[in-house]
Amino acid sequence: MHGNVGVELGRRVAAAVQAALDLPVSEQDALIRPSKRDGVDYQSNIAMGLARTLGRDPRDVAADIVAHLDAADIVEPPQVSGTGFVNLVLTDDWLAARAGSLLDDERLGAPPTDSPRRIAIDYSSPNVAKEMHVGHLRSSVLGDAISRLLRFAGHEVVPHNHIGDWGTPFGMLIEHMVDEGRTGSDDDASISDLNGFYQEARKKFDAELEFANRARRRVVLLQGGHQETLALWRRLVEASARHFEEVYALLGIQLTPADVYGESFYNPFLADVVKQLSAKRLVKVSGGAICAFPEGFTNRDGDPQAVIVRKRGGGYGYATTDLATARYWIEERGADDLLYVVGSPQAQHFALVFAVLREAGWLTGDHHAQHIGFGTILGQDGRTIRTRAGGSVKLVDLLVEAVDHAARIAERTALPEAERTAVARAVGIGAVKYADLSGDRRNDYVFDWNRMLAMTGNTAVYLQYANCRIRSVLHRAGAEPAAGTPVLLTDPRERDLLLRILRFPAACAAATRDYAPHKLCTHLYETASAFSAFYASCPILGADSPQVRDSRLVLATLTSRVLTLGLSLLGIEAPERM
């Protein structure tokens, strides 16, 4: 019995098609869909398609399938309806038995994949010496949620944080450190205001020719491995790393210092990448630069689109780094798949890089490389979000503000101070992350405190609150129901809720397959809504009989576990009380 109800039904229907029509079809071909018809749980849409190839009446084909369907242990006798739909209704007995068996299943019915892969995923990617800003929020939040989902599905996930720690800005920064005398070993704290330090250096770089020249020479020293320069560079990187860790801790992002593979890491491989591409005759010199011209891309003049792998002056750009990165993860680390959680504007860049990788043979048909693009966070004015002064919004400021907003909500609770602080954090951070995850990632969205902290509708707070109500009831009940407690479906809302709970595996699978956390969000919201309806009309502790009370405690327990597990897969906390 497959944990995903739709998959199990698909197998049964596929077997029926085989038996009735002697046609080989897969469980996917069975086209099992949750039905919107009243009183129908699932439907199979397979008969209409088969009827065409068979030259038969779709209703007859459907009737044939139904006649051969071996699923009486799961569903009521199926009905053919409309133009050839097969309507499936799960039996109450089967539903109740499933509920009982989920009680001691940590995964709530979601089976691990039967084809686990090693997946290298690139997300977050902040820049050294620059404070993290809202521009890094979506990549961090989405990448983290997708990583958690993939790991839960049973894949080996290797995150790598591709930080910007190399290149021309570092000559400028290091030279500024020297000018300011911030070279002593006890000066680390003095670079804590990273943004300010960067801006000072930038200003000086633009204004003073002499400084600019020194900065350029310093880049050469850095890339040439000059010891003192490298030592200063490392101090910058370390100061930044501390800052990243603070933000990740506050935001609940799982990236650690061990996951950092910055641009500098790939530096030793760049020359060889160009050499190999050259040996494969995939590059030529154009305008003084060494370029690849992958098939099928044209630039604005209608000429082949260049991917510059070595710049005119001999330096390397980000395309080369990305090529080296991909090659490293595939060849050195044995990755099957490469995922990049990077904003949609980079779509063409990745298409070009993937094309070059395939032409070079580094990426083969066995590998799956995908750019997981996402839309921009907009301000109330519908433009890219900025501070009133026009600068980029610091991520820490944004998160602190989120926690402050949430603290105002938590103020009227009677919780002890320490717990209230933790709740404010869970609610505030959860609101920000959920706002980022609950819509299709491709869409831009407008950042709006009121909407993301709303206590009704599809928000993290609503889910967290629903869970707290359940936890409160369970706490009052004294003990959680034991595995094997019989479930009785005495009210339609109990059945609705249970059916929803049993669809959790399908929601997880869809969210994972499409790298679409919002599909899980939608499901959690529907689960919480179904619980609220159940809760409003089905007394749990005050149920008419001990049997019904215990049965409802099972439903409440399972609901709480769906919400808690689901939120955790999104990287969001579910407090006991709030």
Next chain:
RNA sequence: GCGCUCGUAGCUCAACGGAUAGAGCAUUUGACUACGGAUCAAAAGGUUGCAGGUUCGAAUCCUGCCGAGCGCACCA
């Protein structure tokens, strides 16, 4: 100019080629000494940007327009 993404209720968003396109907010109307009302139930709200096409069936796939955003050689 070429390419990519998007256009769904007043607003914010769902909908794996399937039946009568669904939620929330806002609006209107009901329900309660309430296991946490931060709730539930119901009404109203749509020519899915426009026009063709493919299909038994299209918001979804194809083509052309209209509109929005982004990208298209040495910043990453």
